[in-house]
Amino acid sequence: MKTKKRAKPRTHQLTPLQKAPSGIQGLDEITGGGLPRGRTTIVCGGPGCGKTMLGIEFLVRGALQFDEPGVLMAFEETPEDIARNVASLGFDIEDLAARKMLFLDYVAVESSELQEAGEYDLEGLFLRLQSAIQAVGAKRVMFDTLEALFSGFSNPGILRPEFRRLFRWLKDQGLTAVVTAESGEGTLTRHGLEEYVSDCVVLLDHRIHDHISVRRMRIVKYRGTKHGADEYPFLIDERGMSVLPVTALQLQHEVSDERVSTGVPDLDELLEGKGYYRGSTVLFSGTAGSGKTTLAASFAEATCQRGERCLYIDFEESPKQVARNMRSVGIDLAQWSRKGLLFHDAWRPTQYGIEMHLLRIHKLIEQVKPKAVILDPITNLINASTEKEVYSMLLRLIDTMKSAGITAVFVSLTRGGESLENANAGISSLTDTWILLRDVELDGERNRVLCVLKSRGMEHSNQLREFQLTSEGVRLIPAYIGSGGVLTGSSRVAQEAKEKADALLRRQEAQRRQRQFARKRIALEAQVEVLQAELAEIEQEARQSSVQEKERDDELLFDRQRMAESRGSREKAADE
């Protein structure tokens, strides 16, 4: 600038780097507040990767949300073309221009018509820029793309100092600028713009992976700030750009002691009578047709009955189909959709890459703010990706949901034949409660059995229950567990009947034996009586005999005495 405006004197206190918020979902989180204020950021990448989109969104949101008017210096597309491109995002550029929030300047740089004859500089550009900034009081500027100047002017010896002058000037004016640039082979930008602008460099990438387009963003450099250095997936949809945020992967979230009903009273019974912990993660796994969706729908209904919003994401069936099927078990999902408590969305897993799924789910969560989220089924996602990626995606999703206190339900389909525990090994370790639905085949019947394999933090029953779908919902009946294993269905009924019969038989047998004993006792008692009578007789005889003995002894004695007496008396007579 040739005017004599002095740069503002720099203060000597150390102030932290100011940031200009972009308003782009997720980007402000990764950068810790936005792009560096008063500095220039380079956004580079291949063609079609979204550089222009990012810059424009930065300008438009700056004007709309943060009251910072902006200037767009367009070198490649005319403002009309740009306006048309972003109209689909709901950005009305012409309206903003009319309201003096945005100034658009199309800079035509044609190389063929220009002859160079002597020294020149780019003062014309500076003058235009300054008049544009003054026209709206701009705080933000976007150049799309400055590299066009390289093709217009063939003398790099003149261009490079002018670039330096431009960025210094922007800094002195305290303007936050975004410059788009095309990536070079092995270099960040084709013409090496990053030499002049090194405060912040953002690299965008657009790849095709397995037929699915994947967009990624990386903060290559951000001076003076701790920033996320990974590649973050992002998408561009009808609301603009969204970057997958990096919230707490730190396991520091708050936990709740509150319990929420599962929607099935018999199942609540198995979980201390109270249900799941709020904010926990629940996994229903089982083979096809085992009733997992019904359990999920029961939980959705219970959530809505509490007046809380539920987000149900279906990767397999359409919402209408699920609603119809659930009516047959007495669950009316349609009424909750009507009341605005149930948000039932469905899309095919093969429609996007895994990161896109995560982003889309994320956006829905932000929009709907549910207290419960159901993914049915998650195993379908593996069709679109690998198990490892799905695991990583679920991990991040769980983290986000736990931080927000959202109860998550995952439905997992396992193939019959493989051990159900094995099939879910990785994912089950992420969940707090794991409910397994298993088929039991016996005697020509297949019945379902439910078991709570694990439930962290609570006492849960380890008993199997027979799982029945009735017109009033899910019922759990204690299954018969005996020597023959688990019996369900008719076998159970048959076994119960058999047991009853057995019990009856035993009772009868016992009664018979009692009668037998009674009879024997009577007989024995009769015998005892007889023997006692004999005994009495013998005693009698014995007494009698002893009495007789005594009498005889007495008589003998008497006789002897008499004889003695009579002998004595004769002797006496003889003596006389």
Added chain:
Amino acid sequence: MRLKAKGKAKVVKDSGKLIELRLYVAGQTPKSLAAISNLKKICADDAKTRYHIEVIDLVKNPALARDHQIVAIPTLVRRLPVPIRKIIGDLSDTERVVVGLQIVQPKR
């Protein structure tokens, strides 16, 4: 504000070819002044052609830079005869200017 170059608008004897030029400058910077003086000299040297020179100071009227799509300073635009030709620089390279403006008449 338009400044008309003084003099050198004489009609000359030959073909009566008129060349209309517009020179965009930015204030009184060295390059701008050099361009003005170089241009006058070139035009003076070519006595056979009529030149009509208009000097536009973009510092005084920045909106014109946008309207006329000027990026480099100085820029010389030959508006007539068509097609339009643009030359950038302080015009110190006389040959280039001449070639660019195509004012050298083919010698018989």
